[in-house]
Amino acid sequence: MGHRFEKHDELALDATPEQVWDAIATGPGIDSWFMGRNDVQPGEGGTVRTLFGGYAPESPITSWEPGKRLAYGGEQAEDGRFVAYEFLIEGRGGGSTVLRMVTSGFIPGDDWADEFEAMSKGGALFISTLATYLTHFAGRVATPLTVFGPPVGDWERTWSAARAALGLGEHVSEGDPARFTVDGDVVEGVVYSVNSQTIGIRTPDALYRLLQGFHGALVAGHHFFSTVDTTHTENVWQAWLAGLSQEGNDR
Template identity: 85%
Template sequence: MGHRFERQDKVELSATPEQVWDAIATGPGIDSWFMGRNDVVPGEGGTVSTLFGGYAPEAPITAWEPGARLAYGGEQDEDGRFVAYEFLIEGRGGGSTVLKVVTSGFIPGDDWADEFEAMSKGGALFFDTLATYLTHFAGRTAAPLTVFGPPVGDWTRTWASVRAALGLGDEPAEGDRVRFTVDGRVVEGVVYSANSQTIGIRTDDALYRVLQGFHGALVAGHHFFSTVDTEPEWQAWLAGHSQEGNLR
């Protein structure tokens, strides 16, 4: 059976078209809002590659128009699975920019619904992160940190534990204030994105994200513009809240 999908997101930004292009078409730029470590071999026929955990996709670039349009992905697996991305940049007066992102693809199998939901919720977080990065940190590059927690049994308990640790209620929303502790250090910020599977938090010098990984573990995907948190302290943080979902 399977499911073909297309998602369109659009935002007007105070960043320039050049800053938007750098964010989507260079390795350091993508590192500052996506996941893991990224590399771009520029030009049509080049590639966009990502490495985090055991996941290492490499997508061919199908359109390369600096400052205007970037497209990559779209190669089908044997079962028909594929995902493709297109970024359209339109400069406006006063140095502002309209960015449109189109994500399309196909998920095979009769059990596509859970994967599609996770992809949709994660995609919303990544788009909001890109917009937040370009609004508050345009022209700067971040050190990324991606950490996977242990497998979770009960997501309801785990997600409730995460929200409580962040000082958030049952339905977090953009603009909510956040205060949490990591390895004895207090972090304060504001929610810039939230849905039933993801939470994004902006501080003065970082973007923190916690999400339910489709592979069954809690994931942290952060970006640091000054000091950098360490993997062990976030492994401990994730494990502590994952444990709530594994209690019998």
């Protein structure tokens, strides 16, 4: 059966077209709001490559108009699966920009619904993160950190434990204050994105994100706009996620 989809999004940004282009069309720019480590081989016929965990998709660039239009992806697998992205940049007065995005593709199989829901929830987080990055950190480059927690038996209990650990209640809205402790340090920020599978929190020097991964596991996908020891920070968050997952399973 499968499911073909096409999603349109539009962002009005207080950022220049050049800043928007750098965010979507360079490896360091994508590192600052998406997932994992990214590399862009520029130009039509080039590639966009993302590496996180054991996943390393490589998408061909089909349109490359610096400051105006970027499109990549669309290659079909044997089962018909594909995903393609298009970004259209329109400069406005006062150094502002309108960014239009189209995400399209096909998910094969009769069990496509859960995968499509996860893709939609994750996509909403990434778009909100892009907007937050360009609003509060435009022109800066982040160090990305992606950490996978262990599988969990009950996602709802684990997600409830995650909200509590972040200093949030059962019902979370954008703009809510968050407060949590990592490695003995208290972190304070504000929720900039939330749905049933993701939470994004902005602080003065970082973007913290939790989302549902494979088998209901918690995934941390953070961006630090300050100097960090990546090995130490990864170990700290690995322990943080493991403890939280265990707490959720034990409730």
